[in-house]
Amino acid sequence: MIMYHEIAEISLRVNGENRRLWVRAADTLLAVLRNHMGLTGGKAACENGDCGACTVLLEDRPVKACLILAVEVEGMDILTIEGLKQTEIQRAFLENGGFQCGYCTPGFILNAYALLKAHPEADDETDKEWLQSNICRCTGYEGIKRSLKAARKMMAEGSE
Amino acid sequence: MFYSSIGKPIIRKDGIEKINGSIKYVNDYTYSGVLYAAIKTSVLSHGKIKSIDTRKASQLSGVRAILTGEDYPILQGCYLKDKPPLAVDKVRYYGEPVAAVVADTFEEAAAAAEEIKIEYEPLPLVKNARDASNKGAPLLHENLGKYSYKDTIQPEKNSNIANHTKIRKGNIVSGFENSDVIIEASLSIPSGDHAAMEPRTTIAEIRSDGQVVIHTSTQTPFLVRKLLSTYFKIPVKRITIIAPPLGGGFGGKAGIQLEALAYLLSRAVGGRPVKIANTREADLLMSAGRNGMEATIRLGSTLEGRLQAAELMYYFDCGAYADYVVKISRAAAIACTGPYHIPNVWCDSLCVYTNKPYGTAYRGYGHTELTFAVERGMDILAKKLGMDPLRLRLINAIEAGDTTPCLNTMEDNDGNLRRCLERAADLINWQDGGVKWVDEYTIRASGISALWKATIISLNTGDNALVSVDEDGSVNLHCGVMELGQGTKTALAQIAAEVLRISTDNVKVFMPVNTDTSPYDWATVGSRSLFMAGKAVIEAAEDALNQLLDRASNLFKLPKEALDYGGGRVFVKAKPDIYIDFIKLAGGEGLEGNIISRNQIIGRGNYKMQHKYEIDPETGEGRATIWTLGAEAVEVEVNIEDFSFKVLRAACVMDVGKVINPELARGQVVGSMAMALGMATTESFNFNKGLQVLNGSLRSYKVLRLGEEPEYLVEFIETPQVDGPYGARGLGEQAAIGIPAAVANALSTALGTELNRLPLVPEALWRSKYPMEEANAIGITEGIALKLK
Ligand code: FES
Ligand code: FES
Numbered sequence: 001m002i003m004y005h006e007i008a009e010i011s012l013r014v015n016g017e018n019r020r021l022w023v024r025a026a027d028t029l030l031a032v033l034r035n036h037m038g039l040t041g042g043k044a045a046c047e048n049g050d051c052g053a054c055t056v057l058l059e060d061r062p063v064k065a066c067l068i069l070a071v072e073v074e075g076m077d078i079l080t081i082e083g084l085k086q087t088e089i090q091r092a093f094l095e096n097g098g099f100q101c102g103y104c105t106p107g108f109i110l111n112a113y114a115l116l117k118a119h120p121e122a123d124d125e126t127d128k129e130w131l132q133s134n135i136c137r138c139t140g141y142e143g144i145k146r147s148l149k150a151a152r153k154m155m156a157e158g159s160e
Numbered sequence: 161m162f163y164s165s166i167g168k169p170i171i172r173k174d175g176i177e178k179i180n181g182s183i184k185y186v187n188d189y190t191y192s193g194v195l196y197a198a199i200k201t202s203v204l205s206h207g208k209i210k211s212i213d214t215r216k217a218s219q220l221s222g223v224r225a226i227l228t229g230e231d232y233p234i235l236q237g238c239y240l241k242d243k244p245p246l247a248v249d250k251v252r253y254y255g256e257p258v259a260a261v262v263a264d265t266f267e268e269a270a271a272a273a274e275e276i277k278i279e280y281e282p283l284p285l286v287k288n289a290r291d292a293s294n295k296g297a298p299l300l301h302e303n304l305g306k307y308s309y310k311d312t313i314q315p316e317k318n319s320n321i322a323n324h325t326k327i328r329k330g331n332i333v334s335g336f337e338n339s340d341v342i343i344e345a346s347l348s349i350p351s352g353d354h355a356a357m358e359p360r361t362t363i364a365e366i367r368s369d370g371q372v373v374i375h376t377s378t379q380t381p382f383l384v385r386k387l388l389s390t391y392f393k394i395p396v397k398r399i400t401i402i403a404p405p406l407g408g409g410f411g412g413k414a415g416i417q418l419e420a421l422a423y424l425l426s427r428a429v430g431g432r433p434v435k436i437a438n439t440r441e442a443d444l445l446m447s448a449g450r451n452g453m454e455a456t457i458r459l460g461s462t463l464e465g466r467l468q469a470a471e472l473m474y475y476f477d478c479g480a481y482a483d484y485v486v487k488i489s490r491a492a493a494i495a496c497t498g499p500y501h502i503p504n505v506w507c508d509s510l511c512v513y514t515n516k517p518y519g520t521a522y523r524g525y526g527h528t529e530l531t532f533a534v535e536r537g538m539d540i541l542a543k544k545l546g547m548d549p550l551r552l553r554l555i556n557a558i559e560a561g562d563t564t565p566c567l568n569t570m571e572d573n574d575g576n577l578r579r580c581l582e583r584a585a586d587l588i589n590w591q592d593g594g595v596k597w598v599d600e601y602t603i604r605a606s607g608i609s610a611l612w613k614a615t616i617i618s619l620n621t622g623d624n625a626l627v628s629v630d631e632d633g634s635v636n637l638h639c640g641v642m643e644l645g646q647g648t649k650t651a652l653a654q655i656a657a658e659v660l661r662i663s664t665d666n667v668k669v670f671m672p673v674n675t676d677t678s679p680y681d682w683a684t685v686g687s688r689s690l691f692m693a694g695k696a697v698i699e700a701a702e703d704a705l706n707q708l709l710d711r712a713s714n715l716f717k718l719p720k721e722a723l724d725y726g727g728g729r730v731f732v733k734a735k736p737d738i739y740i741d742f743i744k745l746a747g748g749e750g751l752e753g754n755i756i757s758r759n760q761i762i763g764r765g766n767y768k769m770q771h772k773y774e775i776d777p778e779t780g781e782g783r784a785t786i787w788t789l790g791a792e793a794v795e796v797e798v799n800i801e802d803f804s805f806k807v808l809r810a811a812c813v814m815d816v817g818k819v820i821n822p823e824l825a826r827g828q829v830v831g832s833m834a835m836a837l838g839m840a841t842t843e844s845f846n847f848n849k850g851l852q853v854l855n856g857s858l859r860s861y862k863v864l865r866l867g868e869e870p871e872y873l874v875e876f877i878e879t880p881q882v883d884g885p886y887g888a889r890g891l892g893e894q895a896a897i898g899i900p901a902a903v904a905n906a907l908s909t910a911l912g913t914e915l916n917r918l919p920l921v922p923e924a925l926w927r928s929k930y931p932m933e934e935a936n937a938i939g940i941t942e943g944i945a946l947k948l949k
Contacts, residue, residue, distance in 0.1 A: 026267075040188035041181025043407070045357050046440040050858035053357060081181030090179040094171060097827045101645025102178030103357040103407025109179065128867035135858065137357050137408050138645045140834025141866045143827060 010074045014039070015083025023070045030054045030065035033080060041081035041106040045135075052134030055107035056080050062111045064133075081106035088158070089113050092151035097143030104136040112148055116155060169823035170664050173650045174405065174643060174671055183671070185407050186361040186377045187437050194363060194433045195224055197425050198269035200259040200276045201446050202251035205515040205851035206300070207280035209249060212259060217275040222268030225428040226276070228259045232424050234391055238383075238415045240309040240322055242301055243481040243518075245421040250283065252300050252480035253517050254852045255445030262425050262434050285851050289477035289512040290454050292320040300480060300513040313486045313511075314777060320513040322478060323486040325493035327507040327565045327780035335469025335504025339460025343540045347533050347916040349900070350844035351452035351477060351516055354523075355863055358407020359438035360447055364422035366431030373400045376419050379409045379642050380683040385675050387416050388423060401675040409644035410835070411521030411893075414683060415484060417447060444517075445856045449845070451485045451519030452477035453526075455533040465547050467556045472496050472507040474530060479518035486511045488519075491614065492526035493780060494566055498534040499577050499612035499789055500553075501562035507780070515851050523832055523893040527613050528839065528900060535609040535901035536916055539908060549905065550585050553610050554578055558789075566775055566782045575789035575815030575879045575889075581610055584791040587811035587873040595910055601801045604808070607906025608793040609898035611814075613890075614786070624679035625696040627656055627704040627763040633728055633742035634666040635704065640681025641693045643671050646892050647824040648690055652697050654821060655885060659701035661726040662742070679766075690820065691786065694885030695767035704763025711745045711761075786881060788889050790814030792833070792898035794870065796906040803922040803929075805910075807837060807903060811873040812895045818887035819876050829895040830872045836899035838864045844919050 007022050014037065023032050030047070033039040033056065045053035047066040054065040057079040084090060089112050092098065099105040108131070115122065115130040122130075127148060136144060177183035214226045229248035235241040247258045259276050263269035284298040291297055297320055301307070305317025313323040336342060362376040372394060378384050381401040389396045406413060418436045425434040438447060453476050460469040474492055478485030493509035542549040557577040562570050588606050595605045626638040637656050643649050653667040660667075673681070681693065705725070712730040713720045716738070724733045731739035746761055775782030792812045798805040812829055819825045842862040846854045855861045874895075880887025900918055908915045913928040 034188075038190065040184065043185075043358070044187070045359065045407075046858045048440065048857055048859060050440075051357065084180075093179050094175045097823055099175075099178050099645075100647065100827055100831060101357065101406060101408045102174065102183055103185065103645075105178050106181035109181075124867075131866045135357065135863055135865065137355060137410075137835070137863065138831045139827060140830040140864070140872065141869045142830045142872050144866065 008071050010071055012073060012075070013077045015078070015080060021070070025069070025071055027070045028066050029056070029068040029070050029073055032070040033065060039080045039082050043103055043106070045103065050135070052107045052111060053104050055110045055134065057110055057114055060114065060117070062114045079110070081110060084109065084113060087113060088154040089116060089147070089151040092147040092154065096147040096150050097139065098147035099143070100138035104134060108134050108136065108144060112151070116151060120152070120155065170650060170654055170821060172647055173653055173669050184404055185358055186363065186375050186404055189375065191363055191433055191435065194435050195262050195264060195429060196266040196269050197422070197434055197436045198261050198263070198266065198273040199257045199436070199442065199446065200261070200273040200278070201442070202247065202254060202256040202258050204251055204280050204282060205254045206283040206285050207251050208283060209247060209251060209258065210279040210281055213277040214259065217261060217272040220268065220272045220275065222264035223261060223272045224264070225262040225425065226259060226272070227424060227428050235307065236387065236391055236416055236420055237482060238387070238484060239313055239486050240307055240315060240482045242307050242322070243483070245424060251280065253515055255517055256480065257421065257446055260421060260425055262429050286320060286514045287851060288454065289452065289475035289510070289514055292512045292514050293475060293510055295319070300515065313490065321510050322482040322513060323489055323511040325490045325509045325780065326778060327493050327496055327505055328778070329565055329567060329780070330504035332469055332471060332504050332506040336460045338462070339468045340463040341541065341544050342458060342460045343537060343544055344456070344458045345537055345540055345914070345916055346454070346456045347536055348454045349452055349529055349532060349918045351450055351479060351519060352839060352843045352845055353444050353449035353861065354408070354410040354412035355444065355858065355861065356406070356408030356410055356412055359440055359443040360413060360417050361435070361437040362418040362422040363433055363435045364419065364426040365433035366426050368431070370398055371400060372398055372423060373402070374419055374423065375402045375404070377406055377413055378403050378417065378419070379406065379413045379644060380415060381642070381673050381675050382640060382680055383683050384416060384419050388419060391420060392423065399675070402672060403642060404672045405643040406645065409642070409684070410523045411525070412448060414521045440858055441856050444861060445853055448483055448520035449517050450522040451479065451488060452516070453529040457533050457537050459537045459541050461541060461545065463545070465545050465552045465555045467500055467502045469504040470497050470502045472505070472533070474507070474509040474533070476509065476511045476526065476529070477514050477516065478511050479514055479516040481518040482511060482513070483518055484521040485519045488521065488526035492530040494775065495527055495612060495614050496530055496565050498531055499558045499610050500556040501558050505565045507565065516847070517845065517853065523835060524896040525893065527611065527897045528836060531609060531611055531897050532901045532904065532918070535898065536904055536914070539607070539905045540914060550581065550590055550608055553581055553608065557581060557610065566780050570787070573879060573882045574787050576877055577610060577789045577791070579877055580789060580791040580813040580815060581608070583813040583875055583877070584608060584793040584811045587813070587875065588793045588795045588809050590793065598797065602797060602799055603910050604795060604797045605906050605910035606793060606795045607902045607904065607909060608791065609901035609905065611790045611792060611894065611898035613788050613894045613897060621682035622766055622768040623681050623692040623696040624766040625693060625700040626679055627697070627700040627765070629704055629708070629742065629746040629761040631743070631746060633746055634668060635660065635662070636668045637697065638670065638679055639693050639697065640673050640678040642673055642684035644684060646828055647821065648684070648693070651690055651820045651824060652693055655694050655697045656701045659698055660705055662728050666728070690888055691884055691890055692767050694888065696765040698885055699765025699767065700763040701765070702763070703765060704761050707761045707763065708742060708745045712740055715740060786889055788814060788816065788891065788894045790894055790898065792895070792902045794899070794902045794906050796903065796910060798907065798910045798925070803925040805907065805922070805925070807870040809873060810837070810870040810899065813875045813877065814891060814894055815877040815879050816891045817881035817884050817889040818878050820886065820888055825876065825891060826874050828892050829874050832893055832895035833872060833899055834864050834869055836896040837869070837903065840900035840903040840918060841920050
């Protein structure tokens with residue numbers, strides 16, 4: 001194994017705050033969020049792009065933070081679960097059995113949040129396409145789908 | 161009875177933190193001065209370790225220590241001590257830990273582990289449990305005869321059999337003689353994994369005063385403390401286990417996981433904290449998973465469909481180490497027939513070593529496996545009898561007065577199986593075992609399975625709870641139950657609120673468990689927490705209530721009988737407008753005079769397991785514990801062109817005694833059903849010829865994804881458990897039990913074949929239509945083409 005020891009300086013906007021950080025070239029965005037910034041909402045559940053537990057929004061688009069290097073996102077805007085406050089989707093998860101152990105929850109909520117923004121009136125197929133990238137081992141997905149519906153309803157009523 | 165909290169959906173106590181991503185699991189805590197471990201695992205499935213060369217690795221930057229099996233060759237195991245923390249002399253499965261590196265960063269530790277050179281000499285592989293149990297099979301544990309074990313299990317020395325449980329009920333020979341129809345089937349379920357979303361993580365340190373402090377992802381903090389104390393001869397008082405909530409457990413975080421190794425690694429670096437955080441790959445392969453099983457069964461019945469005899473041979477494949485599977489195979493023997501009345505039973509349930517990743521407790525605890533065997537058998541029998549499979553089950557369903565395989569007599573309060581079966585069938589519009597054509601290439605069929613589960617708990621286990629009343633009249637509920645996602649702590653808060661007649665909002669629970677400060681709890685396993693801890697919480701809350709009433713009775717100078725309570729106050733029965741608030745009784749606000757002391761009110765409660773289940777080693781006779789009865793049914797749609805299929809609807813009806821929180825109960829049931837659907841249709845480890853696992857990541861180990869789930873139909877029947885809290889029984893894992901059997905039954909009906917092996921991937925369906933030789937000769941594409949003609 002070859003080890004690179006160079007440290008790079010990067011600037012990011014995380015949850016609306018400008019941050020300057022010194023990272024290794026090999027550090028993933030997930031590692032930097034968790035270990036350098038203490039934003040532990042995103043989880044390392046596979047670090048292979050398979051489970052979505054590490055999902056964050058990069059320039060409003062859901063990405064898997066375990067597959068992105070911190071140096072790649074220089075200057076970009078990142079939203080983590082810690083930056084999401086009192087949204088419809090969070091309330092919906094709370095009221096509709098959207099989680100049990102909660103480990104997949106930040107990833108699911110962020111992905112669903114982006115989905116709701118991009119497709120306020122999406123059909124089942126679109127929902128499936130978006131949310132198949134996340135694994136939940138506890139809920140059997142029933143509560144998550146119910147939460148998504150409830151959030152859509154709340155948002156539609158809210159915007160009337 | 162009218163309840164104010166029980167039976168109501170309540171926002172979960174851990175809810176806000178979970179939707180905000182702020183709840184902390186072990187790996188989310190910052191731990192100053194922590195060092196990181198990387199583990200070097202075996203590439204062979206069975207081999208002698210000839211040499212381990214750590215010279216180069218130990219010189220790399222940041223490396224603080226390297227440990228191999230030689231350094232501390234102890235054996236660990238809950239029931240049978242057979243597993244060293246690091247392999248000694250030989251490796252027994254692909255992925256077994258052989259050496260561990262501690263370094264300043266994880267990257268440095270991993271780089272050093274990479275440089276450890278291990279030489280192996282391959283040994284003959286033991287591939288499946290059936291062959292492994294034969295005399296003359298190569299041995300995994302040559303010293304099995306010398307291992308120490310609990311006397312509830314019976315290992316057979318000089319063999320691969322780690323436990324052998326026998327059930328002998330009635331007379332099996334005459335049972336088959338009296339049978340008009342006899343069927344026989346061989347079945348298999350491959351091994352797999354829990355794949356909880358949180359990979360196991362442990363941080364261990366030995367503080368300068370000698371206190372061993374371990375933060376770990378465990379379902380059983382008190383058991384971890386006890387086992388570490390025995391393995392390493394550390395007094396219990398010198399060990400503190402801190403267990404934050406888990407990102408899923410499903411049985412896989414019970415007993416010792418990474419804790420012993422983490423402790424040894426901390427010792428190797430002078431007690432500094434060391435973290436082992438499993439990667440997903442390590443969690444799947446190195447750490448414990450789900451056992452496999454093979455079975456051969458014979459069932460005999462009269463022409464009218466009355467079961468007369470069952471001969472059941474279960475080979476539980478525990479992999480390289482026995483762990484909980486010695487008990488799982490035993491639990492499967494105790495429940496071996498499924499919930500049917502069968503007068504003559506002969507069952508041998510073996511736990512057998514093979515060179516595969518080792519298994520441990522898993523949702524269902526062996527019941528899913530035995531149910532798969534028996535329920536496939538029931539369908540095959542129904543076919544032979546020309547009878548509707550549902551009817552065959554209704555005829556034989558166990559009821560009060562019938563005896564279990566262990567000769568216990570079922571009682572009225574054990575539940576109503578017939579109603580479960582009928583409701584489950586109704587929910588999916590049961591089709592009398594027939595098929596329905598949707599179009600030229602699509603058919604639908606349904607399948608059903610009865611289920612039961614004994615909550616197998618050792619005698620002398622118990623649960624404790626404390627309820628303390630704060631100065632604002634709210635209460636703190638202290639208990640040692642782990643929050644794994646099942647929501648038990650919320651349900652327990654509801655129980656305390658019910659007793660005190662206050663809002664659940666005014667009951668605080670603590671998610672992390674600390675063995676120094678939390679009341680003792682045996683283990684959060686086997687769906688027994690609500691039952692046992694629930695009873696302890698009731699007692700503790702009643703104790704606190706009594707103290708409140710005592711104080712009020714002093715104050716009012718009235719006997720307690722003249723008082724009543726509700727809404728956070730105690731009042732005089734005859735004149736409800738004379739009252740005093742809990743706040744005042746608890747000493748929160750000054751009162752004139754000194755009647756109310758400022759001593760905090762602390763209620764104590766405990767519950768000791770009453771049900772026992774010791775069984776006779778030769779006949780299996782004994783008394784099992786609490787039974788939960790239920791039934792599950794599914795409707796499948798199969799495309800007969802390409803054999804792809806979908807489970808459209810899945811129904812579960814269980815007699816759970818009493819539903820404490822409907823939302824949580826449904827969530828548990830649906831989650832269990834989903835996991836079992838994975839087991840039925842996609843989840844299994846795939847091995848190459850060398851028994852190396854080919855799908856050791858979440859990309860290739862396929863679990864259910866959103867959109868693949870069926871419509872879930874869940875109903876509860878409430879036949880109260882006389883001694884359960886508010887009549888409740890466990891339900892967390894029961895719903896996993898009947899699903900694989902129901903799916904296999906539905907698909908077998910659809911295709912007119914017998915699908916007796918899991919997982920039911922389309923290829924398996926196709927192969928069932930085309931016997932192996934034929935299939936191999938024509939190949940898959942041609943086979944489908946042939947079918948099309
Ligand atoms: S941790 Fe990033 S996808 Fe699993
Ligand atoms: S809630 Fe546990 S993994 Fe989704």
